[in-house]
Amino acid sequence: MRSMDEKKKNESDDKTDIESVCNEFHQYLRRKGLRVTPERDRICREVYSTSIHFDAEDLVQRLQASSESVSRATIYRTLEVLEECGLVKKIRQTDKRRHYEKSLGLEHHDHLFCDECGKVIEFRVEEIERLQDDVCDHYGFHPRRHSLQIYGLCRECMAKKVKDDASKLE
Amino acid sequence: MRSMDEKKKNESDDKTDIESVCNEFHQYLRRKGLRVTPERDRICREVYSTSIHFDAEDLVQRLQASSESVSRATIYRTLEVLEECGLVKKIRQTDKRRHYEKSLGLEHHDHLFCDECGKVIEFRVEEIERLQDDVCDHYGFHPRRHSLQIYGLCRECMAKKVKDDASKLE
DNA sequence: TTCAGTGCAAATTGTTTGCAGTGAG
């Protein structure tokens, strides 16, 4: 698997320094003539202090559980701003919820989603990226973003399923 | 572009004979002990007599415009059955609507979506399919379905944009 | 001081559900 770029699956990896992310966000806001408010700051921190993957409703739950609650509307509005400034990316899954991932410092990558346990595995294969560009060239298409999602069963859930199926036959 | 499989973009291509599709659907229903009803038939025909791509709400609009209106609930319920039997496939969920494409006789393929005019271009690259399998092997992941979506601007919209931007500079 | 931003509650949108009546097998 030469071209596959191994990624440690470390959801709570705190390498990205929250302060610098907030700074970047504040700068973006000022550049755009938007205001830096405690709510926006709080939301940005919450997003960046937890797992890479989250959805809007989860975020609402978490933020409203804290003493410094932020309203649902503000959270939705702020997620849009965060997306515009590139700190967060929509990845949208199968259910009706809007899924995001924080994107600072992350190279583009694609996902494997386990149908059973919901696990998310990230991967990146240069060769696939390149082939996509070829396709676009071929159609004169100007790509802005893409997503490759593979759904199925992860190793563990597959093993479990095989076992369950076997025991049903007894 | 050796491995790229050219697909004529012919949305209303009626090669797939509606009668045989309906037949297949009826057989599936019987096999499963489900009933063949006029509503299910009507929905199946509507799906197969129009463009490959559609979303649930569009279908509702079209079916309710006709004299033989079918209720929204029945349409949603039937789409599920059509999906189980493989006559229809769920695709992207960019907006909040549920998008489908009819899948009979179509080989798996991926999509380019134009952000501007909404055009959809289908493509298939064997090499990409193969690389995806490699990725799954590597993680011990058992794939069931996948989708690769590329968003951006199609040739025409890109040209238009370039022109517009240029005229703004005058 | 002045709007952009906030919270709240009401509105929207797509989809799902409960139920009484109906018709396919």
Add this chain to the structure above:
DNA sequence: CTCACTGCAAACAATTTGCACTGAA
């Protein structure tokens, strides 16, 4: 004759919006 299917209207769940108030610049 039965029970799966239908239409309807109400229920849901996620997101959006209108509006009066508030606080960042």
